[in-house]
Amino acid sequence: MGNISISDVKPKADSGFGATLPASTPAPAAANFPRSRLPVAPPLSMASFRRGGGPHVPSILDAGAARLVTSGRVAIALALRQMGVGAGDTVLVPSYHCASMVEPVIWSGATPVFYRINPDTSVKLDDVAAKLDGRAKVLMATNYFGFPQDLAALRAFCDARGLLLLEDCAHSFLGEYKGKPLGSYGDYAIASSMKFFPIYEGGCLVSARHALDQVALQSAGLGFEAKVLINTLEEGFAYNRLRLLKALCWLPMTLKNLLWSQIKARRHTGAQSMAPGSSDGGFGFDPRWLDKRSSFFARAMLKLVSRTRMGALRRRNYLRLQQALDGLPGCRPLHPVLPDGVYPWVFPLLTDDPHAIFGTLKMAGVPVIRFGEYLWQGVDASVCATSVDLSRRVLQFPCHQELTEQEMEWMVDHIRNALLAQKAPPL
Numbered sequence: 166m167g168n169i170s171i172s173d174v175k176p177k178a179d180s181g182f183g184a185t186l187p188a189s190t191p192a193p194a195a196a197n198f199p200r201s202r203l204p205v206a207p208p209l210s211m212a213s214f215r216r217g218g219g220p221h222v223p224s225i226l227d228a229g230a231a232r233l234v235t236s237g238r239v240a241i242a243l244a245l246r247q248m249g250v251g252a253g254d255t256v257l258v259p260s261y262h263c264a265s266m267v268e269p270v271i272w273s274g275a276t277p278v279f280y281r282i283n284p285d286t287s288v289k290l291d292d293v294a295a296k297l298d299g300r301a302k303v304l305m306a307t308n309y310f311g312f313p314q315d316l317a318a319l320r321a322f323c324d325a326r327g328l329l330l331l332e333d334c335a336h337s338f339l340g341e342y343k344g345k346p347l348g349s350y351g352d353y354a355i356a357s358s359m360k361f362f363p364i365y366e367g368g369c370l371v372s373a374r375h376a377l378d379q380v381a382l383q384s385a386g387l388g389f390e391a392k393v394l395i396n397t398l399e400e401g402f403a404y405n406r407l408r409l410l411k412a413l414c415w416l417p418m419t420l421k422n423l424l425w426s427q428i429k430a431r432r433h434t435g436a437q438s439m440a441p442g443s444s445d446g447g448f449g450f451d452p453r454w455l456d457k458r459s460s461f462f463a464r465a466m467l468k469l470v471s472r473t474r475m476g477a478l479r480r481r482n483y484l485r486l487q488q489a490l491d492g493l494p495g496c497r498p499l500h501p502v503l504p505d506g507v508y509p510w511v512f513p514l515l516t517d518d519p520h521a522i523f524g525t526l527k528m529a530g531v532p533v534i535r536f537g538e539y540l541w542q543g544v545d546a547s548v549c550a551t552s553v554d555l556s557r558r559v560l561q562f563p564c565h566q567e568l569t570e571q572e573m574e575w576m577v578d579h580i581r582n583a584l585l586a587q588k589a590p591p592l
């Protein structure tokens with residue numbers, strides 16, 4: 166079986182998450198922006214293990230049978246394989262997307278057909294209907310930023326047209342819709358656990374309707390397990406978490422880094438990745454990870470981390486951002502309210518003039534994400550003007566459970582100042 170060997174694996178925080186300027190501008194290299202001062206994704210800390218009081222927070226893992234793999238994109242590929250998708254089929258993919266939603270479709274041999282969405286990110290069902298031909302097999306629908314689609318309507322639509330529904334819960338690991346956990350409406354559903362948990366890799370394939378017995382996974386090996394653990398710890402250390410552990414790990418980490426640089430110096434090319442690409446980082450899609458089980462560490466964290474605490478803090482931080490930015494010039498929240506049962510991935514802010522704000526914030530080290538920054542080749546305003554508009558104008562800020570009070574305050578101050586500065590009279 167394809168042995169996976171050591172090569173350069175970038176830490177998670179460097180791996181994309183909107184690290185560049187809008188596509189329309191002659192963008193300087195992403196490296197020109199400093200590293201984000203705050204963690205874009207939740208880093209591991211002792212607080213990660215705290216319990217949360219309050220009611221049970223439903224998650225995709227409550228929706229049905231599950232397989233824990235190394236990324237959401239791998240889970241999409243597995244879902245397509247389970248659905249028997251291949252050459253000659255088409256998969257209906259939203260025009261507002263990231264590459265990791267499209268790459269598995271290409272891998273399957275099917276053709277992606279991009280459908281339109283509405284300004285509130287809901288599926289434009291009449292456009293989907295117009296795009297149905299005899300070859301359409303699957304409708305892929307995303308609960309963007311954690312806000313559910315009208316899943317009952319999508320389910321009914323698919324049933325009426327003989328389509329299979331793939332529910333993309335990459336942004337909605339937590340949450341419910343009409344009394345059922347997100348992930349239960351699709352024939353298959355996928356999630357990206359690394360977007361929600363303090364882990365370096367992780368995705369899941371879930372089905373409320375079909376057995377997953379044919380999806381057999383194997384260990385990716387001890388080297389992978391070690392790499393995941395080390396990367397997770399290093400990410401925590403980098404953001405000043407786990408200070409005692411950092412002190413204790415100083416000697417072993419130093420030795421490890423030394424060893425690593427020696428290994429890297431010996432083999433600079435050709436080596437395969439030893440860990441799958443973290444979310445949205447342009448790492449692409451590697452089918453060798455299809456049959457690999459998520460690390461022991463990541464699987465343990467899915468059990469140990471309190472979803473109640475995660476859900477409550479995500480909502481609290483989201484509302485904090487919403488209140489702090491309320492009424493500021495040139496922007497408004499993409500969603501006017503945060504409904505019950507939504508546990509957001511990020512806070513999406515619709516801006517009038519994203520270009521200046523984005524650059525200012527990135528230069529200041531403020532964590533800012535831009536989902537759909539790079540749309541698939543050929544997806545332009547003629548395909549879906551709304552998607553192109555959202556991909557430019559919606560900036561997202563993290564609201565994850567591991568942001569401290571001070572970090573939230575620092576971020577809110579910088580965003581407020583950037584928004585206020587854009588309306589200042591020219592000098």
Ligand SMILES: *Cc1c(COP(=O)(O)O)cnc(C)c1O
Nearest residue numbers: 236237238265335357368444445
């Ligand atoms: C991140 C993402 C994926 C893929 O998840 P990975 O774990 O990064 O492979 C799929 N769909 C959406 C909407 C995403 O944002």
